[in-house]
Amino acid sequence: MIGITPRNAMLAILLALLVIFPLLNVGTYWLFILFLYFIYFVLTSMWNLLAGYSGLVSLGQPSFIGIAAYTLGVLLMAGLPPYLCIIISGVTAAAFCFLISFPLLRMRGIFFAIGTLTISEALRVFFTNFKPTEETAIWGGAGIPILARVSLTELYYIALFICVISIFLLRYILNSKFGLGLMAIRDNETAAYSCGVNSFKCKLYVFVIVSFFTGIIASIFYLFQGHVEPFSVFGISWTMIMLIAAVIGGIGTFEGPFIGAAIVVFLHQMLAKFAGLSLIIEGIIILVIILIAPKGIMGVIKRKA
Numbered sequence: 001m002i003g004i005t006p007r008n009a010m011l012a013i014l015l016a017l018l019v020i021f022p023l024l025n026v027g028t029y030w031l032f033i034l035f036l037y038f039i040y041f042v043l044t045s046m047w048n049l050l051a052g053y054s055g056l057v058s059l060g061q062p063s064f065i066g067i068a069a070y071t072l073g074v075l076l077m078a079g080l081p082p083y084l085c086i087i088i089s090g091v092t093a094a095a096f097c098f099l100i101s102f103p104l105l106r107m108r109g110i111f112f113a114i115g116t117l118t119i120s121e122a123l124r125v126f127f128t129n130f131k132p133t134e135e136t137a138i139w140g141g142a143g144i145p146i147l148a149r150v151s152l153t154e155l156y157y158i159a160l161f162i163c164v165i166s167i168f169l170l171r172y173i174l175n176s177k178f179g180l181g182l183m184a185i186r187d188n189e190t191a192a193y194s195c196g197v198n199s200f201k202c203k204l205y206v207f208v209i210v211s212f213f214t215g216i217i218a219s220i221f222y223l224f225q226g227h228v229e230p231f232s233v234f235g236i237s238w239t240m241i242m243l244i245a246a247v248i249g250g251i252g253t254f255e256g257p258f259i260g261a262a263i264v265v266f267l268h269q270m271l272a273k274f275a276g277l278s279l280i281i282e283g284i285i286i287l288v289i290i291l292i293a294p295k296g297i298m299g300v301i302k303r304k305a
Contacts (some may be wrong), residue, residue: 017134017161022153031152033265040241040261042217043164044249046210047242049170052252053179054206055186057109059239060116061214063100063123064067064093066233067161068215070127071224073144082148086158086219093215094208105203108189119238124234143229146222162217169209182206188216237279244282247289250296259297 022031032193036115043061051057068089079127117171131139135150173179181202222228249260267285271278293300 008041016165016281019157022156027151031156033269035152035156035159036266036269037261038156038163039217039221040245042159042163042213042262043238044242044245044261045170045257046213047168047172048116048246048249048251048253048257050206050210052246052256053174053186054182054203055189055209056105056203058116059113060118060120062234062236062238063116063120064097064211064214065218065238066110066120066127066175066230067096068093069228069233070144071168071215072219072222072229076147077144077168081156082150085148087180088222089219090212090216094212097211098204099142100232101204101207105200120239120268121235124230127230127234141230143227143232146226148223148226149226150223152224155220159217159220160214168214170254173206178202178205206243219285230268240279240282244260244286246296247286248296250298253296253298256296256298267281 010240018034021034047058070084071089071092076082080088100119104119105137107115123285127139128141128240173182176286181197183194184195184197185202193199220234223235224259244267245257245260245264247260248258248263249258267282268278274281289296
């Protein structure tokens with residue numbers, strides 16, 4: 001049972017404000033900013049669960065984003081309802097993750113990171129060159145259209161719902177034996193195994209959970225975008241978003257993604273006019289943060305507290 005504490009009361013008030021926000025006629029821009037924040041937060045919190053709490057540093061999360069986005073596009077072409085397509089897209093991303101987990105989870109450290117990145121790049125090349133028939137005007141590098149139009153307000157509420165669900169799920173996992181097992185694996189996998197932790201099963205479960213939520217939130221984003229193309233969905237920019245947000249907020253902290261996602265949204269708005277240099281600037285920001293505050297903003301706050 002969740003007790004009524006000042007923190008819980010404040011979170012309830014914040015959630016209520018987010019629910020009524022679209023009703024305040026604040027304009028499309030600010031609605032989009034919050035929508036984008038929800039997207040970045042879910043992506044970052046899931047990556048943080050994988051890397052920060054489980055020790056699985058994945059550079060290939062765009063694999064699941066791309067698989068989910070293409071699944072969304074194909075299902076919409078087949079005439080399925082958009083909301084059903086979102087769920088199936090997440091399931092497809094999780095199923096793909098399950099398949100690639102067996103070779104990937106045998107790797108450790110940098111080899112796991114490189115393995116995930118390699119799969120993401122291989123998928124980008126595959127979808128760039130894939131066309132069902134020679135006469136097809138779409139697919140390939142041109143991508144596919146999203147044949148559905150859902151209002152930004154509807155997508156805002158869906159993204160908010162997924163955001164809330166992910167927060168409760170993360171809190172539950174981190175306070176469970178499963179979460180303790182993940183952190184034990186992160187700290188010392190050999191010692192965790194000797195204590196009875198099934199490291200492969202734990203890593204498999206968390207990898208599939210993360211890919212499911214990554215696929216769900218990505219399909220919501222591309223339902224708004226209206227178009228899917230391989231250079232976008234499988235692009236390194238998605239990895240940079242998650243990495244920067246996690247590093248700034250604090251990898252391995254529950255609160256880190258809240259702060260990191262907000263700062264990354266702000267940075268993207270500020271750097272929009274420097275599209276060609278944005279990745280370079282973001283890379284410099286990561287290096288500076290690592291040098292000044294290696295444990296992120298939350299690390300600084302906890303050290304001073």
